[in-house]
Amino acid sequence: MSVSKTAATEASKTRKEAGEGGSEHALQMGELSELLGYLMKRAQLKVFEDFLRCVAPLQLTPAQFSVLLLVDRNPGRNQTEIANTLGILRPNFVSMLDNLESRDLCMRMRSTNDRRSHILVLTDKGRAVLARAKKLVATKHEARLNELLGPANRTALLAMLTKIAAEF
């Protein structure tokens, strides 16, 4: 297995290369800069990071925010319905709800029709927190994205992501 050995015999120069970690200049990304999956993953991590920063005062993760939003918009639905819609597996949804319920943001109520089901509802505090979260997301998080991309591009991006999420 002959290994093509190209130089790389440069020694370390300046310490601390702008935080990128190594010793030399930036590496070649090659086909990686055209790989949609790779770029989407990196971009998604950045977006979630910013979301967490913006909503930090309310201590809500993106997943928790999506649960509150969906429960609020869909009264009378049970755990399975909410979880499935968000792509969360039912077993994993239990501890999520335990958390939200322990913080008095959400409540499980036994359905009168089907006593196996738990109907989900937001508490008053849950609705208040959701309202504040929505405002933070709109004015800080989405606003920053809007500033970076511009409204037209942002709309186009949303449309493409929606298409991929739904049809790919």
Next chain:
Amino acid sequence: MSVSKTAATEASKTRKEAGEGGSEHALQMGELSELLGYLMKRAQLKVFEDFLRCVAPLQLTPAQFSVLLLVDRNPGRNQTEIANTLGILRPNFVSMLDNLESRDLCMRMRSTNDRRSHILVLTDKGRAVLARAKKLVATKHEARLNELLGPANRTALLAMLTKIAAEF
């Protein structure tokens, strides 16, 4: 897993609601359908799923593919440099390399300059597998995305994701 297709299922009274889980019609997504982070996460999962399917014959994950690509494109680099460029923490990179090395795709070589460093190189088999992977990605994975979005939209999407990943 994610939610199954939302296809235009009209008559939704048959048991088993097309995998959507619940009993009634689809839930209201509300502001979620405008939340970029949520859509990006859902889209990213779909894209990675498809990547895994397309490259399944080679048993490569997106992360492993990115490592092979970067090592091939950047001869003479050490573990820290490759890991940092990909956003992988050095401790977590160790088992990844153990895996690739055990499959004879990649090799660690002690640097002669700095005997602390491991220079990374692909084996002949590693280069062959990478070449086959690139072909599968281009002809199956990216081709399918191209078909869904169209070349112009795909290019625009790449540009926006790159911008978010770099500047957001």
Next chain:
DNA sequence: TATTGTTATACTCTATAACTATA
């Protein structure tokens, strides 16, 4: 003293099987 690769560890996410109580 600082850095590279490594170990150990922990915490989150995700995924599957199986239990309970209802239906």
Next chain:
DNA sequence: TATAGTTATAGAGTATAACAATA
């Protein structure tokens, strides 16, 4: 029997501290 919520559990992915060898 089938379903809703739950438990237990296992596996990835990700994060930090600390150690040995080397600089």
